[in-house]
Amino acid sequence: RKEVEQDPGPFNVPEGATVAFNCTYSNSASQSFFWYRQDCRKEPKLLMSVYSSGNEDGRFTAQLNRASQYISLLIRDSKLSDSATYLCVVNLSYGGSQGNLIFGKGTKLSVKP
Amino acid sequence: GAVVSQHPSWVICKSGTSVKIECRSLDFQATTMFWYRQFPKQSLMLMATSNEGSKATYEQGVEKDKFLINHASLTLSTLTVTSAHPEDSSFYICSARELAGVLIQYFGAGTRLSVL
Numbered sequence: 145r146k147e148v149e150q151d152p153g154p155f156n157v158p159e160g161a162t163v164a165f166n167c168t169y170s171n172s173a174s175q176s177f178f179w180y181r182q183d184c185r186k187e188p189k190l191l192m193s194v195y196s197s198g199n200e201d202g203r204f205t206a207q208l209n210r211a212s213q214y215i216s217l218l219i220r221d222s223k224l225s226d227s228a229t230y231l232c233v234v235n236l237s238y239g240g241s242q243g244n245l246i247f248g249k250g251t252k253l254s255v256k257p
Numbered sequence: 258g259a260v261v262s263q264h265p266s267w268v269i270c271k272s273g274t275s276v277k278i279e280c281r282s283l284d285f286q287a288t289t290m291f292w293y294r295q296f297p298k299q300s301l302m303l304m305a306t307s308n309e310g311s312k313a314t315y316e317q318g319v320e321k322d323k324f325l326i327n328h329a330s331l332t333l334s335t336l337t338v339t340s341a342h343p344e345d346s347s348f349y350i351c352s353a354r355e356l357a358g359v360l361i362q363y364f365g366a367g368t369r370l371s372v373l
Contacts, residue, residue: 148300187263187350187364188301231300244291245352245362249300 147171148248150232156254161222165251167215167232174246177208179217180231182250188231191217222255229253260284261353263365271373276338278368280351286331287353291362292324295348307334341372 150167157163169177177194192199194206194215205218215232229250236246260283268276280290288309293301305315305326313326325337334353338345350367 152298185348185367185369187367189364190361244303244306247301249298 146248147246148232148234150230150248150251152249152251154252154254156256157222158256159222159224161255162218162220163222163253164219165217165230165232165253167217167248169213169215169232169234169246171234171236171246172210172213173236174213174234176235177206177215178233178235178245179204179206179215180233180247182229182231184229188233188247191230219253222253224255224257227253227255261287261351261363261365263351263368265368266366267369267371269371269373270341272342273340276341276370278336278338278349278351278370280334280336280353280365282332282353282363285353285355287334287355288331289354290328290334291352291354292326292334292336293350293352295350295367301350304336338370341370343372346370346372 148169179191180188181191182188192201194208196208198207203220207216229252231250232248233245262281264279290307292304294304295301303316304319305313307313307326307328309328309331315321323339328334348367348369351365352362354362
């Protein structure tokens with residue numbers, strides 16, 4: 145079983161749509177969680193961290209369910225500029241200098257006019 | 258935010274040559290840097306963790322003699338792909354970690370290596 149699994153998509157949605165991505169992780173010891181965005185042929189960029197209580201940043205809402213080892217990202221009112229690949233990322237440790245990021249393969253989103 | 262500079266962004270070389278990639282943290286000190294590789298439509302895979310002043314820790318399956326990592330200062334790590342072959346063609350990305358309450362890693366822009 146892969147450590148971080150995501151639906152690869154692509155998700156093709158019209159502008160203004162709401163879209164949700166899901167992710168599951170296999171290691172219950174995972175401590176910190178993130179969503180990164182990666183544009184074609186570019187480096188990943190941190191979109192937002194994911195907290196147990198859920199968190200929101202503008203049009204983006206992230207949720208974490210530790211019991212189910214499940215992470216989600218909701219994008220409301222999609223913009224053309226949201227088109228990218230969204231990477232679910234987990235880390236096995238918290239704080240200090242230990243651990244490294246484990247990346248999912250990403251979910252591709254394409255927002256159409 | 259923190260910036261990581263990676264150079265060069267694109268390399269085309271002949272099979273058998275060596276290629277050196279530099280990764281610099283521009284406005285923070287990075288005791289730990291990471292090197293990733295990404296093949297088309299695949300996830301980023303960690304190759305090695307580079308610690309300033311000590312030997313790098315390589316992930317299973319990554320040849321340490323082929324991918325030489327040097328982390329001589331708190332702001333610079335280098336990856337040298339020795340005797341590159343076409344199967345080494347990939348997107349190489351470095352990352353540096355900044356401790357700011359929650360672990361945050363910043364990524365360089367990546368180096369696209371094409372070996373002919």
